[in-house]
Amino acid sequence: MSKFPIIVCDDDKDLANQIAKNINASIQDLIDDNEGYAELNESVTFVANDFAQAVGYIVTNDIKNGIYFLDIELSRESKAKNGVDLAEFIKKNDENAQIIFVTAYDKYAPLTYRRRIGAIDYISKSMSSDKIIQRIEETLRNAFDNLSNRIKFSQRDFTYKIGRRVCKVAEGDILFIEHSTTQHKVHMVTEIGEVEYKANITQIDKENPFLAKVSQSSLVNPKNISAIDTKERIIIFDNGQMVTYSRSYKAVVKKLVDKFENIKVE
Incomplete structure (x- = not known):
């Protein structure tokens, strides 16, 4: 075929x-x-x-x-x-x-x-x-x-588990993943919705190079970032959602701006 x-x-x-x-x-x-x-x-x-x-x-x-x-x-x-x-x-x-x-x-x-x-x-x-x-x-x-x-x-899929169920979402649909308010869980925001599941930010970071770590508690998908407010240290996504990045990750954020043309600096 x-x-x-x-x-x-x-x-x-x-x-x-x-x-x-x-x-x-x-x-x-x-x-x-x-x-x-x-x-x-x-x-x-x-x-x-x-x-x-x-x-x-x-x-x-x-x-x-x-x-x-x-x-x-x-x-x-x-x-x-x-x-x-x-x-x-x-x-x-x-x-x-x-x-x-x-x-x-x-x-x-x-x-x-x-x-x-x-x-x-x-x-x-x-x-x-x-x-x-x-x-x-x-x-x-x-x-x-x-x-x-x-x-x-x-077309590449990001795989995660909810209980025994294996779930998939296209990598390109993920906006960001952050620590959840519920212990031992993460909160994932995508273009089609939000979900919480048991996982560890550090482990997700190791296994998924398409994501960038911008704080100890947050990973972002640079391809879906529309703008970054460097004064307030806020990352803004295509759908208007926002994540704050840490001072210690300023160099990481600068590299993202240099690499990805879709990101505007405010």
């Missing part, structure tokens, strides 16, 4: 196969013209001609980190599932999905916005073959870069 599976879905079989050929040609052009893509080993994984075929393949093969070229109008029947329905299904099953609509009907674009599909491109079937290949190459470059970055920065 490819690292980034590529799936085409169009109810016109000839057109679907032509899109697949254009995608494979565009990938070869990317490899030939850009050293950064020399190790790409991708090609079209599956060509579907209706909603059910595409869904069956995605579910059976548990597709993740996929790139999907979808026709919006998958059937002439008004009640049939269309490409927007398929994109919605894909997004629920593959959170990193890169969706590209290949369509002759621009009128459908507002529907995709209303349903928060988040397509990365719309390619018109009315363009010339050369223009379509050029556009596919541009959008593939964007899709490969998006997926590589998401895998690199967001």
Whole structure:
């Protein structure tokens, strides 16, 4: 299975196969013209001609980190599932999905916005073959870069235990971890909520180099820091939450500011 599976879905079989050929040609052009893509080993994984075929393949093969070229109008029947329905299904099953609509009907674009599909491109079937290949190459470059970055920065999991239950949260979602008011527990704040569990700050620090210790009782994820108030010694996160850092960790905080461009100094 490819690292980034590529799936085409169009109810016109000839057109679907032509899109697949254009995608494979565009990938070869990317490899030939850009050293950064020399190790790409991708090609079209599956060509579907209706909603059910595409869904069956995605579910059976548990597709993740996929790139999907979808026709919006998958059937002439008004009640049939269309490409927007398929994109919605894909997004629920593959959170990193890169969706590209290949369509002759621009009128459908507002529907995709209303349903928060988040397509990365719309390619018109009315363009010339050369223009379509050029556009596919541009959008593939964007899709490969998006997926590589998401895998690199967001996909590793942080594991912790609550009783006998093993829990996971993506490293990229953690804001900070601090001592809890309850003895022998820590308080973890993430982008999706908060949790307390039995653990030791020093041990967490040793095992998780992506976190930075800013006091004897606090660890922070520098990638989610939006600003630092050096006068008040306060670290401010993207969601507005704050942590105070110790005077003895001023040098550590300075290194974070120098290393991470996302951090503003106030």
